[in-house]
Ligand SMILES: O=C(O)CCC(=O)C(=O)O
């Protein structure tokens with residue numbers, strides 16, 4: 001009798017992720033990414049977010065559930081004008097459509113703080129996946145453009161030391177009509193919405209909604225345009241392995257507002273280690289929790305792993321906005337997230353320090369100069385758990 005040879009395929013494989021404290025690992029299913037069910041990444045209508053504290057209190061119930069269980073949700077009725085989004089999208093395409101030599105004039109290698117253009121093939125976010133098949137344009141918080149209208153002579157010195165905006169990105173895009181105006185209008189709208197959402201997140205943590213107001217006066221507020229090339233017809237006909245668009249990672253700061261176009265490709269790692277697709281939902285932003293807020297919540301909120309594969313022959317565009325606390329502000333685990341059986345797992349650290357640590361691990365770009373931040377802000381980086 002002849003024995004049947006059964007080839008065993010590992011159901012789970014390790015995935016290496018970068019963190020500010022070195023690599024971390026997850027077990028990930030080898031099954032193909034599947035569509036998500038509506039309860040897996042919920043769509044939350046935030047149409048009442050501008051209606052005052054009581055309305056935000058109500059919104060917090062659904063948002064808390066999503067932040068704790070999935071770390072990802074869509075927001076509808078977010079109040080950001082479609083015209084503002086359309087103009088930003090146009091600006092992004094006008095930028096990426098330029099010859100690479102033109103874009104390279106504002107290369108990120110010129111930046112002290114990760115502003116500017118990242119060329120295809122120069123970023124490798126996940127060590128267990130390929131080099132990222134995308135281009136990017138990044139700009140960071142600058143009080144000059146804050147929609148709250150800041151008195152630039154009154155920015156505290158310790159805040160100023162952590163301001164990460166750089167003018168060369170705007171100087172090198174002056175020739176693109178309305179690029180700066182439309183980009184910063186979009187960024188300003190995201191920032192205004194993020195300042196409202198952070199009130200809801202405060203309520204989610206059992207805190208007064210104004211709790212984070214004083215540490216979001218000069219916040220982490222980083223904008224990015226991501227461009228993912230489409231597949232060639234040959235690649236599309238083969239259905240074989242392709243390069244990742246953006247490797248598996250978690251976001252760094254408190255939360256991200258992500259606008260994505262209709263093409264699709266964003267995947268989210270669920271609690272069972274299965275990739276599920278965060279399919280584009282017209283009229284929404286995706287919101288996801290970042291590592292810093294997870295840390296502040298003593299891991300109650302989930303910073304969820306995600307990545308992008310563009311398997312379409314169409315090019316894809318996304319416009320994330322990363323929101324965090326004032327970079328100079330040292331933050332402890334929130335007292336409402338601990339008790340005697342659940343002591344703080346982490347030491348206080350500032351969001352700026354936290355991000356700088358992670359950027360340092362990112363192996364981002366051959367020529368990048370890394371600045372960890374003002375010496376005065378350097379803290380003892382020990383993790384308890
Ligand atoms: O392009 C996307 O859909 C995701 C972008 C993203 O995760 C990021 O830039 O951190």
Ligand SMILES: [Fe+2]
Pocket residue numbers: 249250251306
């Ligand atoms: Fe991300």
